Amino acid sequence: MERTLIKDLRGKIDQTVKLQGWLQTLRDQKKMQFLILRDPTGLVQVAHWKPNDEILASNIASLGAETALTIIGKVIDNPVVKLNQLEVQLESLVVENLAESPLPFDPFAETLPALDYRLDWRYMDLRRAYNYLLFQVQTTMEMAMREYWLKHDFIEIHSPKLMGTPSESGAELFSLDYFERKAYLAQSPQFYKQMAMAAGFERIFEIGPVFRADPSFTARHMTEFTGVDLEISWIDSHEDVMAFEENWLQYVYARVKELHGEAIKETFGVELVVPQVPFPRIPMRDAVEILKSRGYVLPADKKGDIDPGGEREIASYVKEIYDHDFVFLTDWPIGVRPFYHMRLAGDETLTRSFDLIANGLEITTGAQREHRPEILAKQALEKGLHLEPIQYYIDFFRYGCPPHGGFGLGLSRLLMVMLNLPNIREAVYIFRGPTRLNP
RNA sequence: GGGGGCGUGGUGUAGCGGCUAACAUGCGGCCCUGUCAAGGCCGAGAUCGCGGGUUCGAACCCCGUCGCUCCCGCCA
Known part of the structure; x- marks a missing residue:
């Protein structure tokens, strides 16, 4: 399956797509997991109903922020979702490269480290x-x-x-x-x-x-x-x-x-x-x-x-x-x-x-x-x-x-x-x- | 090369002579919840850049040193 860029998801409602990018945020709840995935073209919410696949769920629970992922799922138009009223229902996920935790710094935090420190970790800083x-x-x-x-x-x-x-x-x-x-x-x-x-x-x-x-x-x-x-x-x-x-x-x-x-x-x-x-x-x-x-x-x-x-x-x-x-x-x-x-x-x-x-x-x-x-x-x-x-x-x-x-x-x-x-x-x-x- | 400023948990800051060193964020655990800057509780994490000195007592004052930063010089 060919990769779809996040900016193009709106045109793929109800289709199954492959996304590749970084785990920006994971919100792990009792029944649901929400993965915010980022690629260079934007952010999208990926939803996983945990009872569907408990092994996958515990897998996801262990993922650190900034992990590189390949995700396959179905694009759903969902007005409830604040992020572009769009979400992807997770079907499968491959961890391409686990991000160690904690990160040297979070490039997406409200306050950024001093420039000199960011230059030490330039590849993290460049993810912004x-x-x-x-x-x-x-x-x-x-x-x-x-x-x-x-x-x-x-x-x-x-x-x-x-x-x-x-x-x-x-x-x-x-x-x-x-x-x-x-x-x-x-x-x-x-x-x-x-x-x-x-x-x-x-x-x-x-x-x-x-x-x-x-x-x-x-x-x-x-x-x-x-x-x-x-x-x-x-x-x-x-x-x-x-x-x-x-x-x-x-x-x-x-x-x-x-x-x-x-x-x-x-x-x-x-x-x-x-x-x-x-x-x-x-x-x-x-x-x-x-x-x-x-x-x-x-x-x-x-x-x-x-x-x-x-x-x-x-x-x-x-x-x-x-x-x-x-x-x-x-x-x-x-x-x-x-x-x-x-x-x-x-x-x-x-x-x-x-x-x-x-x-x-x-x-x-x-x-x-x-x-x-x-x-x-x-x-x-x-x-x-x-x-x-x-x-x-x-x-x-x-x-x-x-x-x-x-x-x-x-x-x-x-x-x-x-x-x-x-x-x-x-x-x-x-x-x-x-x-x-x-x- | 010359001058000023700053070095405090991973990160960003507060404290500036009596601290068991504070706050935010991040991290770990638990709870709650279709979440969405999520929320709540608990916890780990800093011998306050380093060395010396002053003092009963130093993160705090002094000297040195290293690092960073800004300005000047020089340039693109």
Whole structure:
């Protein structure tokens, strides 16, 4: 017999069906046993008249909550039952996997354990419908991203995560033994995305792991996370990259709203707003002035940079003035940007770069890249870098590489913003942090 | 890496110098009942993170340590 999902039971009144799921609650009475069965699509009451089968009854009596069951029974329309006015009269039951009792915690209790404890028992925590929906949304997000990319002629790449030389600064880098030498875990696919531009791929994306040996303990950092990266050729400036990103994100939001808007409202209490394009753009120079005018005091050593508090302040300014949840902060000073960001024509102290702030959280950094090898090398030297380890990268641009740019976006950060989650550890399947390597 | 906060039965909390450590939930037993956030009674379960100190007396005060957490730095 084929399995029936709980959501489809209404259409199977008076038929015998097979259900598979978890024992959410057992109410064992003198003559009757009620098993509340859960599968990913819902809950249903299974009723057993004990005198029918006393052996089965005593079997059921011993079942712990969360036991995995296969149940066969007849679907009955019963207005008395509060749970969807529906019940299944039990005919037979197979215990697929008994749940030990007591459970480490009850995922369906009124008060949940602290997040850190729940992460210890992540597979129990993930049984909550809340988490199921969360990852359905993430799946749709990624699907929508890909739909949009494929419509726009993108190619997917998978760049290596084992590196022989540190890309960029060398800080925040995990190193490991690699036979007789040292290897590093990629803290960005940056160089390889650009290599694809040199390869003539023109438009590429990658969704893959990123590693940062960054000992930060915040609600928005992880040492391993999923990066969403893209790179496009033949751009005129970073404006082209921003224009692409906002349209792409608008599409992603629209798709998520289309498929999960109702469920998100119900479960997360969030009315998903598909963002209007274009997103507001504020050059950093103006952003600093805006903060000043609002009385926000930036730390003295910031030199054109903005701290997270300032980012939140700008976000609320944008909300007030533009009624928008997103804002591009553009034209960052060279001091706070990597050497490969192209400089702004007319002001060599600024870069053709941007961050995307969503509800006050930084979710993206992007830029037009410097594709002229001499200038790139010069900028690297200015930053105090040695050319030798990055020479292979500079060489990408020696044999005909189009002007290009792109961005990187944190998948979990986007999910966090979209569902208004307080902590990124809830927005990721398995969290990795400085003191968290298990499970 | 810097600063603040918190560690009490399985879990969530209360107690903050005199406790035989309280409550809820979960767990075990019994009773009642077509139950449905079920109800009632009984019971097991914590040397109050760990180490040291102050005190007649420490879960409570002090120091150290470990863990967690939040903020800052840094970032996606």
